[in-house]
Amino acid sequence: MISSGSMMARVLDAAPDARADLVRELWAPMTGMYRFLPDGVDMAAVHRQSFGFDWDDPSDRVREGLDALVAADAWKRIERALEDGIAALASADPGATIPDLTVLLVLGDPTDEHFLDEVQGLSGFGGISGYIAITVWPTPRVLDRFEAIAVHELHHNIRYSPGGVAWNPATVTVGEHVVSEGLADVFAAELYGDAGYTHFVADATRSDDDVLAKVASGLDVTGMHDFAAWVLGDATARRFGGEPVGLPTGAGYAAGARLVHAYLEAAGGTAARSVRTPAADIIRTALPRLGLSRTEGY
Structure with missing residues (x-):
């Protein structure tokens, strides 16, 4: 579980011209998701495409969102849920591959109407073995569902790991x-x-x-x-x-x-x-x- 809370705080506190590189640093542990692309990708672009917060103009609302994730103990809750989910899947299907997981939780962009209203503050991806990325805006419903969100992506990850689909x-x-x-x-x-x-x-x-x-x-x-x-x-x-x-x-x-x-x-x-x-x-x-x-x- 990447300690992304402190890293996102660094982005928000940095000088404007330093923020993009710090976002790339935030996402750097996830570059293996794109190992099949010969030229790689710009992880800052991945952040934007994943509904990540706007680092060019971070508002007080973004800082409040980060505070809400910290107050909800989001990282520990997700980690515990993944441990419980792995135990359940390993027990139900002992032959399934359980990969080493790298998990990134990112704060979303509250000014993006599609992200906030249409998909209600959630974008998750767990379809590449070994990596789970979760972008959220901490609405009460999202805060209530952290565990379920995590194990949903875990199920995808195990399904598409070696020996699976x-x-x-x-x-x-x-x-x-x-x-x-x-x-x-x-x-x-x-x-x-x-x-x-x-x-x-x-x-x-x-x-x-x-x-x-x-x-x-x-x-x-x-x-x-x-x-x-x-x-x-x-x-x-x-x-x-x-x-x-x-x-x-x-x-x-x-x-x-x-x-x-x-x-x-x-x-x-x-x-x-x-x-x-x-x-x-x-x-x-x-x-x-x-x-x-x-x-x-x-």
């Missing part, structure tokens, strides 16, 4: 992404109850059969540039230059959780035990139980 950018489907989000949410719920479900997904979206059917119609879609609309929804697709498909925010999470619940009702077990279960197995079992026809690849 291979994420091939050329062939991966929306179905894999949707199932992975459903598994991660259900796993978090197994540990933390209803707080486990990602909070930017509206209750109406979770139970909307039209949303489920629409997501199911796209399970065979490949091409990661299209995934934002199918999984996160139209608003996020527009934000990142994608094409909307007619879905609300978090539609893929809602559909994924329904698919996973239907699968577990039929097959038994838990989301922890299913951390390495192929998406095709889950989808083939779940769709008929949800009254949906199988799509081409499933």
Whole structure:
């Protein structure tokens, strides 16, 4: 667990012309996430793309947000949750690879309306083995969900570690992404109850059969540039230059959780035990139980 609180304070206290390099230093332990890119990336750009706070013009509100993370003991809570999550996954699937984890918690940008309102102060990424990055704005709901947020990303990390599911950018489907989000949410719920479900997904979206059917119609879609609309929804697709498909925010999470619940009702077990279960197995079992026809690849 990177001690990012003190490092972010250094950024905020530094002279303006020194801040960008300090942000790169903050993110430096995460550069291994981009080891597959021959020229690497500018980690300051990664910070911005991850909804990180604006270092060019840090406001008192950013400092207050950092104080809120410190007061909530965010780093220790996340670390303890990851330890509990690892124990649960290792017990449920002893053959799963548990990598050495590097975990970065970053304060988000409270002036970014999409980040604050649409995804309600949360952006997490745990899909590359050994690394978890979590960007938050400390709303009461986020503060209440730190543990669930952490183990959601942990489930992704174990799923895509060696011996687990291979994420091939050329062939991966929306179905894999949707199932992975459903598994991660259900796993978090197994540990933390209803707080486990990602909070930017509206209750109406979770139970909307039209949303489920629409997501199911796209399970065979490949091409990661299209995934934002199918999984996160139209608003996020527009934000990142994608094409909307007619879905609300978090539609893929809602559909994924329904698919996973239907699968577990039929097959038994838990989301922890299913951390390495192929998406095709889950989808083939779940769709008929949800009254949906199988799509081409499933």
